[in-house]
Amino acid sequence: MNKVLRRATFYSLMPLTVVIILIYLIPVLNVIMNAFTGFTGSSTGEFVGLANLAKIQAEIPKTTLTTLIWTMGSVIPAIILGLVLALLLHENFRLKKFFLAMNLVPYSIPLIIVASFWLFVFNQNFGILNGLLLALGITSKPITFLSYDNALTSVIIARIWRATPFAFINFYAALTTIPTDLYEAASVDGATPSQKFWHITLPLLKSVLSTTLIVLTVWTFLVFDIIYGMTGGGPVDATRIISVQIYKELFHFKDLGTASMWSLIAIVILTIITIIYWALFERKGKPDD
Amino acid sequence: MIEKQTIGGAFLKWSLRIVITLFALLPMYAAIIIALTPSSHVMNMQLFPRYFEISNFATGFITIGNGIKNSFFYSITSTVLTLVISIPAAYVLARHNFRGKQIILFGLLFTQMIAGIVLLPSLYTLFHKANAINSVLGVILVLTGVNLALVVWIFYGYFQTLPVSIEEAAMLDGCGYLRMLVKVILPISGPGIAVGAIFVFVNTYNEFVIPLFLFTDQAKYPLTLSLYSMLTDTTMRWEVIAPASLIAIIPPTLIFLFFQKYIISGLTTGAVK
Numbered sequence: 001m002n003k004v005l006r007r008a009t010f011y012s013l014m015p016l017t018v019v020i021i022l023i024y025l026i027p028v029l030n031v032i033m034n035a036f037t038g039f040t041g042s043s044t045g046e047f048v049g050l051a052n053l054a055k056i057q058a059e060i061p062k063t064t065l066t067t068l069i070w071t072m073g074s075v076i077p078a079i080i081l082g083l084v085l086a087l088l089l090h091e092n093f094r095l096k097k098f099f100l101a102m103n104l105v106p107y108s109i110p111l112i113i114v115a116s117f118w119l120f121v122f123n124q125n126f127g128i129l130n131g132l133l134l135a136l137g138i139t140s141k142p143i144t145f146l147s148y149d150n151a152l153t154s155v156i157i158a159r160i161w162r163a164t165p166f167a168f169i170n171f172y173a174a175l176t177t178i179p180t181d182l183y184e185a186a187s188v189d190g191a192t193p194s195q196k197f198w199h200i201t202l203p204l205l206k207s208v209l210s211t212t213l214i215v216l217t218v219w220t221f222l223v224f225d226i227i228y229g230m231t232g233g234g235p236v237d238a239t240r241i242i243s244v245q246i247y248k249e250l251f252h253f254k255d256l257g258t259a260s261m262w263s264l265i266a267i268v269i270l271t272i273i274t275i276i277y278w279a280l281f282e283r284k285g286k287p288d289d
Numbered sequence: 290m291i292e293k294q295t296i297g298g299a300f301l302k303w304s305l306r307i308v309i310t311l312f313a314l315l316p317m318y319a320a321i322i323i324a325l326t327p328s329s330h331v332m333n334m335q336l337f338p339r340y341f342e343i344s345n346f347a348t349g350f351i352t353i354g355n356g357i358k359n360s361f362f363y364s365i366t367s368t369v370l371t372l373v374i375s376i377p378a379a380y381v382l383a384r385h386n387f388r389g390k391q392i393i394l395f396g397l398l399f400t401q402m403i404a405g406i407v408l409l410p411s412l413y414t415l416f417h418k419a420n421a422i423n424s425v426l427g428v429i430l431v432l433t434g435v436n437l438a439l440v441v442w443i444f445y446g447y448f449q450t451l452p453v454s455i456e457e458a459a460m461l462d463g464c465g466y467l468r469m470l471v472k473v474i475l476p477i478s479g480p481g482i483a484v485g486a487i488f489v490f491v492n493t494y495n496e497f498v499i500p501l502f503l504f505t506d507q508a509k510y511p512l513t514l515s516l517y518s519m520l521t522d523t524t525m526r527w528e529v530i531a532p533a534s535l536i537a538i539i540p541p542t543l544i545f546l547f548f549q550k551y552i553i554s555g556l557t558t559g560a561v562k
């Protein structure tokens with residue numbers, strides 16, 4: 001590499017590196033340090049070992065379980081729905097463009113507005129869902145969608161609604177890259193539509209499927225806006241996932257130590273999930289590649 | 290037999306298409322009904338719009354107008370800053386081999402795993418110490434930082450699809466590096482750059498958590514925070530929240546639908562792989 005190129009490379013990468021260090025590297029190191037530092041009482045600013053972990057210990061099982069239910073409960077249905085939609089809208093039919101556009105609308109809506117929209121659907125007095133269920137005779141009295149027992153399901157439905165278009169567009173884009181002569185050849189060999197799906201479409205969608213699964217899992221795990229806007233993490237602890245917990249520790253309890261410990265827990269769990277996914281897809285991917 | 294199957298199949302397909310599309314539109318429909326309802330009748334159940342109180346939209350717009358203005362400002366500045374930082378970086382990553390390249394690419398990927406709320410306790414304290422809470426510049430920097438990795442990856446994929454020959458010719462003609470990037474690469478990178486710019490603009494416009502932690506001054510609130518303030522008011526003004534929400538989604542929705550083709554082709558060429 002000559003001198004001009006080396007200098008160009010250096011100056012091209014410097015701003016990126018500086019911003020990433022400022023916004024990610026320093027805060028990450030800071031989170032790890034703060035997770036083991038005391039910020040309340042007499043131990044302010046001191047290394048306290050696992051004291052912050054002990055403080056939040058009682059809440060860890062429930063909050064972690066709620067976070068995992070929230071994540072998997074919305075990611076898996078969104079992926080299935082997105083895949084079904086991609087298969088349905090991929091072929092040519094009348095009004096294709098209209099259906100495509102309508103199903104992409106939720107894709108770009110701010111999460112806090114997703115919360116506000118679904119409050120209109122789930123409201124106990126004027127919510128349209130109760131209106132529909134009552135009109136169809138499915139229920140005889142309004143359902144309290146945001147009560148302790150139902151709130152988690154309700155926020156998950158809102159999340160599915162927002163995540164589906166992302167899965168859909170990924171699958172749709174991937175479907176357009178599959179050469180049609182593969183299907184024609186299969187037809188000549190007398191393959192049924194379901195055989196074509198399992199033996200041509202799905203194997204070719206595998207890499208998109210794994211990317212979509214991993215990206216949606218990481219994003220959903222850390223979503224804050226939808227839950228904070230719809231339930232504030234309540235009623236009581238019904239929808240209290242880790243992201244809500246981080247906010248509460250910092251702004252309600254003014255405890256940077258426990259807030260950082262929750263952040264660290266989130267990072268650790270996400271790392272484990274990523275490794276599991278990676279191992280799963282890598283191993284399955286071997287024979288084909 | 291075959292005939293029957295295709296009719297049944299077509300019916301099933303159309304039913305599914307319609308049901309899923311209705312699910313996609315239901316929340317907006319619910320909001321439109323309330324947005325057209327006078328405040329005195331909001332608590333009544335309506336399956337179809339019964340009123341036409343269009344003035345709610347004016348009230349809604351006034352309530353979040355300043356927020357929308359702020360959001361546009363943050364989104365535009367952050368998009369420009371992201372492009373300026375990421376285009377040259379992605380270009381050298383796509384074109385040259387050098388020590389540390391893999392570390393940078395992996396590091397960028399890693400940032401995607403710890404994004405958002407996890408870092409905000411730290412960023413909040415760092416901002417607090419630097420007396421930078423409510424600093425617009427500081428928030429724009431963070432908004433830029435969280436989008437950089439995604440955009441560098443999109444451009445990295447895109448630049449690899451461009452032919453090297455043009456650049457080599459330009460370099461041989463004695464064209465400087467920066468001039469070559471601006472005069473030769475940028476003009477042929479329109480679609481790729483558009484996809485990256487749209488993602489940053491929309492992501493920034495939609496951002497809620499970063500300004501929630503780092504702004505306390507209401508005058509600086511982006512529209513997401515203005516809207517959240519309405520959701521936490523002591524008296525919920527549903528007939529104002531509804532039109533405000535509907536107005537707020539217009540910019541990102543229009544941008545997305547308008548550039549739909551670019552985004553889908555961007556996805557197939559390298560953004561998500």
